[in-house]
Amino acid sequence: MSAMFCDQCEQTFRGTGCVEQGVCGKSPNMESLQKILLYGLKGMAAYKHHARRLGKTDPVVEEFFEEALFATVTNVNFDLESLLDLVMKCGQTNLRTMQLLNDGHVEVMGKPAPVEITEGIQEGPGILVTGHDMVDLRDLLDQTAGKGVNVYTHGEMMPAHMYPNLRKDPHLKGHYGDAWQKQLREFEEFGGPIVATTNCVQIPRPNNTYLDRFYTMRVTAVPGATIIPGNDFSPVIKRALEIGPLKPTKLKKSTIGFHQTVLLGLADKIVEAVKAGRIKRFLVIGGCDGAEPGRNYFFDYATNAPKDTVILTLGCGKFRIRNFDYGTIDLGGGVVVPRLLDMGQCNDAYGAIQVALALSKAFNCGVNDLPLTLVISWFEQKAVAVLLTLLSLGVKGIKLGPALPAFVTPDVLKILQGKFDLQPIGQDGRKDVAQTMGIA
Numbered sequence: 304m305s306a307m308f309c310d311q312c313e314q315t316f317r318g319t320g321c322v323e324q325g326v327c328g329k330s331p332n333m334e335s336l337q338k339i340l341l342y343g344l345k346g347m348a349a350y351k352h353h354a355r356r357l358g359k360t361d362p363v364v365e366e367f368f369e370e371a372l373f374a375t376v377t378n379v380n381f382d383l384e385s386l387l388d389l390v391m392k393c394g395q396t397n398l399r400t401m402q403l404l405n406d407g408h409v410e411v412m413g414k415p416a417p418v419e420i421t422e423g424i425q426e427g428p429g430i431l432v433t434g435h436d437m438v439d440l441r442d443l444l445d446q447t448a449g450k451g452v453n454v455y456t457h458g459e460m461m462p463a464h465m466y467p468n469l470r471k472d473p474h475l476k477g478h479y480g481d482a483w484q485k486q487l488r489e490f491e492e493f494g495g496p497i498v499a500t501t502n503c504v505q506i507p508r509p510n511n512t513y514l515d516r517f518y519t520m521r522v523t524a525v526p527g528a529t530i531i532p533g534n535d536f537s538p539v540i541k542r543a544l545e546i547g548p549l550k551p552t553k554l555k556k557s558t559i560g561f562h563q564t565v566l567l568g569l570a571d572k573i574v575e576a577v578k579a580g581r582i583k584r585f586l587v588i589g590g591c592d593g594a595e596p597g598r599n600y601f602f603d604y605a606t607n608a609p610k611d612t613v614i615l616t617l618g619c620g621k622f623r624i625r626n627f628d629y630g631t632i633d634l635g636g637g638v639v640v641p642r643l644l645d646m647g648q649c650n651d652a653y654g655a656i657q658v659a660l661a662l663s664k665a666f667n668c669g670v671n672d673l674p675l676t677l678v679i680s681w682f683e684q685k686a687v688a689v690l691l692t693l694l695s696l697g698v699k700g701i702k703l704g705p706a707l708p709a710f711v712t713p714d715v716l717k718i719l720q721g722k723f724d725l726q727p728i729g730q731d732g733r734k735d736v737a738q739t740m741g742i743a
């Protein structure tokens with residue numbers, strides 16, 4: 304018997320949910336588009352939440368949330384074309400939402416700039432901050448100033464160092480850790496208190512001992528950790544001083560902070576380098592990381608890309624590819640940049656879009672005619688919102704992995720592939736990048 308595809312209302316089939324065709328007439332394809340819309344809204348809600356905390360809102364975004372959620376209520380919308388239009392409109396509204404968040408970050412935290420950071424734990428007491436919320440970090444830095452407590456970013460908080468109003472604090476010592484799926488071990492080894500401002504958090508295992516120094520903000524929560532309702536970090540600071548100096552680790556340096564404002568500032572040089580053939584292709588490799596097998600595809604793809612390619616990365620997917628020496632590329636006029644350009648958090652996909660739009664204007668062609676390939680790793684709903692934004696801009700040929708979303712039915716996938724040539728990643732990143740570059 305086919306699997307149940309919807310259980311949203313009372314008139315389910317024998318009370319167990321509808322299979323094959325809904326009692327109301329809804330088809331699995333309609334439910335699939337409604338799910339894509341709902342998951343896009345969830346992702347957008349996270350960005351909207353951060354933007355609001357930076358003082359940025361837009362009634363147009365609010366209005367769309369109502370409209371889109373209403374469209375998924377039972378017996379409201381049974382038309383695939385109309386649902387697909389709403390899915391695309393969700394993409395456009397997420398573009399506006401990411402713009403609000405970008406503008407909020409730049410206005411409140413300052414204009415980003417490339418910066419060399421120190422990775423690893425240093426002498427003294429310390430607090431680790433993970434998640435995505437820069438306002439929490441700003442508040443914590445204010446409250447720890449002069450207290451002899453160091454602050455470290457973890458995971459997706461690494462881009463915080465590119466903002467002058469955050470890195471101005473000398474006790475923002477550096478970064479510790481990798482992508483979210485390694486936190487059970489990393490939080491254990493860190494030794495000091497951890498503050499999770501948003502996802503992704505994991506539920507500590509019974510053998511984990513850090514619950515009594517694990518704090519979460521607002522709606523972020525795991526059983527046994529302490530929720531901080533407002534922005535009073537005094538319990539965390541008290542715990543850090545109680546624990547005392549952390550065990551220092553080996554230190555290393557890395558350069559991050561190639562925010563869109565930085566790259567747009569280099570636009571002329573970048574265009575020149577493309578025209579001169581020093582840059583043959585831009586590869587956007589990033590998004591969400593995760594523990595599933597098959598994600599090494601992204602490492603193989605990036606590390607086997609020829610030297611005349613530039614790799615733009617963002618989101619925690621960067622941790623899958625960043626521990627490799629990609630070398631540098633000469634933009635001309637004495638300007639040399641790393642081949643791997645870290646643009647920031649998953650929401651900084653907005654920046655990658657602005658760079659692509661600027662290049663398409665400079666070369667007087669469409670984004671799909673640029674020497675540009677998007678190899679996107681997804682995991683959760685923010686990545687769905689970003690994907691819908693890219694599709695709503697008409698971006699074609701996106702490679703998506705490690706697997707295509709299970710909530711997309713084969714018929715709906717056919718529509719998306721027909722319209723946008725959306726492709727699942729292959730098995731072999733080396734082979735695929737050679738194909739992309741036409742050297743296979």
Ligand code: SF4
Nearest residue numbers: 309311312321325327
């Ligand atoms: S909304 Fe339609 S498909 Fe879903 S459970 Fe109700 S009757 Fe079934």
Ligand code: SF4
Nearest residue numbers: 503591618619649682
């Ligand atoms: S980029 Fe996505 S998967 Fe990674 S930490 Fe953020 S929300 Fe989680």
